[in-house]
Amino acid sequence: MLAGAPALGQRPVRTPVPQAPVAPPPAALPPVISGTIHSINVTGNQRLEADTVRSYVKLTAGQAYTAADLDQALKDLYASELFADVTIAGADTGNIVLQVRENPVINRIVLEGNKRIKEDKIRPEIKLAPRQIFTRSKTRADVARIIELYKRQGRYAATVEPKMVQLDQNRVDVVFEIHEGPKSRIRKINIIGNEKFSDGRLRGEMVTKQTGLTKIFSGGTSYDPDRLAYDQQKLRQFYLTQGYADFHVVSAVAELTPNKRDFIVTYVVEEGQRYKFGDVDLESQIRDLKPETLKYLIHFKKGDWYNAKVVEDTVDTITETAGLLGYAFADVRPDFQRDKDTLTMSVTFQVADAPRVYVERVDINGNTITRDKVVRREFRLAEGDAFNGFRVKRSRDRIQSLGFFQDKLEIGQKQGSSPDKVILEANLEEKSTGQLQVSAGYSSLEKFIVNASITQSNFMGKGQEVRTSVDYSVYSKSVSVGFTEPYLFDKSIALGVDVFRRDLNSFNYVNNDRNTTYSQVTTGFQVRAGVPLTEYWSLALRYGLSYDKVSLDKSSFYSFYQTDANGQSVLTNNFACDPLLAGRYLCDSIGNRLTSSIGYSIVFDNLNDRRRPTAGRRFVLSQDFAGFGGSVRYIRTRAEGHQYHQILKGMILSLNGEGGYIYSLNSSRGPNIDKVRLTDRFFLGQPEFAGFDIRGVGPRVLRVPYDANGNPVSDRKQMSDDALGGRAYYMAKLDLELPLGNGARELGLRPSIFAIAGSVFGLTKPATTNIPVAGQFRATPNADGTLTCYNSTSGVSQSVPAGTSTCAEGSTLVGQSIPGFQEVYVGNTWKPRVSVGFGVNWNSPFGPFRIDIAKVLVKYAGDDPKLFTFNVGTQF
Numbered sequence: 106m107l108a109g110a111p112a113l114g115q116r117p118v119r120t121p122v123p124q125a126p127v128a129p130p131p132a133a134l135p136p137v138i139s140g141t142i143h144s145i146n147v148t149g150n151q152r153l154e155a156d157t158v159r160s161y162v163k164l165t166a167g168q169a170y171t172a173a174d175l176d177q178a179l180k181d182l183y184a185s186e187l188f189a190d191v192t193i194a195g196a197d198t199g200n201i202v203l204q205v206r207e208n209p210v211i212n213r214i215v216l217e218g219n220k221r222i223k224e225d226k227i228r229p230e231i232k233l234a235p236r237q238i239f240t241r242s243k244t245r246a247d248v249a250r251i252i253e254l255y256k257r258q259g260r261y262a263a264t265v266e267p268k269m270v271q272l273d274q275n276r277v278d279v280v281f282e283i284h285e286g287p288k289s290r291i292r293k294i295n296i297i298g299n300e301k302f303s304d305g306r307l308r309g310e311m312v313t314k315q316t317g318l319t320k321i322f323s324g325g326t327s328y329d330p331d332r333l334a335y336d337q338q339k340l341r342q343f344y345l346t347q348g349y350a351d352f353h354v355v356s357a358v359a360e361l362t363p364n365k366r367d368f369i370v371t372y373v374v375e376e377g378q379r380y381k382f383g384d385v386d387l388e389s390q391i392r393d394l395k396p397e398t399l400k401y402l403i404h405f406k407k408g409d410w411y412n413a414k415v416v417e418d419t420v421d422t423i424t425e426t427a428g429l430l431g432y433a434f435a436d437v438r439p440d441f442q443r444d445k446d447t448l449t450m451s452v453t454f455q456v457a458d459a460p461r462v463y464v465e466r467v468d469i470n471g472n473t474i475t476r477d478k479v480v481r482r483e484f485r486l487a488e489g490d491a492f493n494g495f496r497v498k499r500s501r502d503r504i505q506s507l508g509f510f511q512d513k514l515e516i517g518q519k520q521g522s523s524p525d526k527v528i529l530e531a532n533l534e535e536k537s538t539g540q541l542q543v544s545a546g547y548s549s550l551e552k553f554i555v556n557a558s559i560t561q562s563n564f565m566g567k568g569q570e571v572r573t574s575v576d577y578s579v580y581s582k583s584v585s586v587g588f589t590e591p592y593l594f595d596k597s598i599a600l601g602v603d604v605f606r607r608d609l610n611s612f613n614y615v616n617n618d619r620n621t622t623y624s625q626v627t628t629g630f631q632v633r634a635g636v637p638l639t640e641y642w643s644l645a646l647r648y649g650l651s652y653d654k655v656s657l658d659k660s661s662f663y664s665f666y667q668t669d670a671n672g673q674s675v676l677t678n679n680f681a682c683d684p685l686l687a688g689r690y691l692c693d694s695i696g697n698r699l700t701s702s703i704g705y706s707i708v709f710d711n712l713n714d715r716r717r718p719t720a721g722r723r724f725v726l727s728q729d730f731a732g733f734g735g736s737v738r739y740i741r742t743r744a745e746g747h748q749y750h751q752i753l754k755g756m757i758l759s760l761n762g763e764g765g766y767i768y769s770l771n772s773s774r775g776p777n778i779d780k781v782r783l784t785d786r787f788f789l790g791q792p793e794f795a796g797f798d799i800r801g802v803g804p805r806v807l808r809v810p811y812d813a814n815g816n817p818v819s820d821r822k823q824m825s826d827d828a829l830g831g832r833a834y835y836m837a838k839l840d841l842e843l844p845l846g847n848g849a850r851e852l853g854l855r856p857s858i859f860a861i862a863g864s865v866f867g868l869t870k871p872a873t874t875n876i877p878v879a880g881q882f883r884a885t886p887n888a889d890g891t892l893t894c895y896n897s898t899s900g901v902s903q904s905v906p907a908g909t910s911t912c913a914e915g916s917t918l919v920g921q922s923i924p925g926f927q928e929v930y931v932g933n934t935w936k937p938r939v940s941v942g943f944g945v946n947w948n949s950p951f952g953p954f955r956i957d958i959a960k961v962l963v964k965y966a967g968d969d970p971k972l973f974t975f976n977v978g979t980q981f
Contacts, residue, residue, distance in 0.1 A: 158205060217281070261328065354372060390456060420438075428497075439455075482597075500516060510533045557575045570589040650735075657682060691783075764836070769832075789863055794863055831868045856946075868933050875926075
């Protein structure tokens, strides 16, 4: 317990901080007109020495005094802010007694009621501190600073009430009781003087927004004086793009409503006349930049409506073109000649003379963990190179794509030691590159999932990546360890290795019950290497070795019955996979095999950010050859392409396409058996193809039971569904990411609308099984392979050899009947399936969250559509 704190169960008494005391008027003193001070004594002081108290008054022994002198002494003592109360006695005798009560010492500062602004933001604004003398003026100043802090957050209704808790030894706890109040919003934006454009059109150009249901996630509805000033600039910019060169904002007033909850903002504007472009010309003093060449960069002409944005863009284009030719500090200025009589604006672009510039030095600042060479090797320019603006931009994109630094990285350009030299300066702000994640979630694919992973993408500041992860769910388990060195021996050679073990259980659905079919356990490793061919083209090589063990549950899918050449089920002494129980396609897939493969990828990549691109394209062509040893032989070819374009700020359009084909080099595996094994084929569905369930597209076998009337059931939920995949597939996706307000972006929300088309196909039709409506009787073999004949009359059981089809008279074979069913092969078509939908990505505190609502427009027999899918936690 703190010293002086109230006893357990007692509530400390809080008293409001009183107003600053005021010295009593002269009339309160004895009516002494004059006299001589004989002595000055001090009483009531505890911490302060008497001489210290006397030093604050202009009174000394032997001095003549008046009532005004004593009144001034009172004011001086109060002005020191060391005393809570002061009185002067003995004024009539000349023996002056200064009776004081000292201000208390602060024990601690307490904040209460602050939820929207954390203590670490408020504490620096408070100048009062423990062990200091309490003063009312400092308290008032602290209150004002706290309220100002809330005003900057848009909470103009916030109040702060300082209170004191009296402790022993003349100490106090100072408590700031904060009532934050609601955020002050913009109730209404009024615009006066606009005739050419409506209020709604102009409000759309502003960053500040009116409060409304459609602006729930917008951060622009709160009041911010800086934002209002910026909106005036936005209005002027808009009118200048529409030809109104004389536009200006006459006034902008924000009025706070009486309840301090809302603001009403009123703009008064003058639009002026609309101008057209007059004569357009260009003059260049740089020898290498000919006017007749640069004029092709001007995309407007005389007679077009005046647009200041087009002029600015032209200046930027000419400047960038000069930068490509080595003139980093080219000065391009538009010279305007306004004619108010003809309402035209003539423009002459003047390119001032400038020397060709060379890179003198590359400075890298702010990297405390990342080594300089990790950043420098991404620069496309080195000391001594001729300046090139395009390469500067490319260097910025490459550094940003590392993922080691905060967004919006810029490379500055400073004048060097001479006019023909430039210093490139990369001011970096590092962010955390290590991630320790232990998460649990729920996936519509995997049900409950658990993931634990450790990743360091900038290991020891060398740019190396080290990762390990363990994933567990009901249907999949995996562990992997990987390492990547992006610059081997400081050369542009990337080398990586991955070691993994994956345990996957495939499944199907029957009556919404998810049933395991085959189990695939894969153990292996892969070695990767990559080298750049040009700035945007690169070559990746890899070698992988993996051992697969594919098995079925023997208790569910094995028996002593096998199918003969006539398709009849006969009893044997061999306990093996039963096609009647599992399906021929699953029985053909079990076994162990070793895959040794070598592959390559040719990659074109000019994305501006590999983590979250907004512009550029990426294309990958890959081939893998299995058969360098091992028991699996095939050639797998895949191609994928991605194109990104930012239409508006925050609105990103992306087009993604991919496809592949696998060609088996194995000999025939038998009639009705595809040469490509089930586990090597392509599958398509959730999560990459929203609108369909996992493996919900493509060839499959439906096992259809008969109903009580002997007719095949039509309810899909009563059928078992085994996806078989295919040797070829393709998929295309058009995605439009929608912009949101600042508030939603801070939450990590990224909504999008999309359309997807694709298919998987190219499979040999498998052998199917059909059992008549009556079903089929199966005798149950004993452990030694014999059968049991049972006489219900005598109760006697007798063992008979396997292969026996009848028993002695009066006895019957012990076994069970398998209900009738028919297997139907569907879905093997190249024709596209199509879905459209809406999705949201959210970087939640629980990990990445993705939700999709998709409607299937085109589907074919056997496809499994699914309207709603989501994943929380790490996706497998």
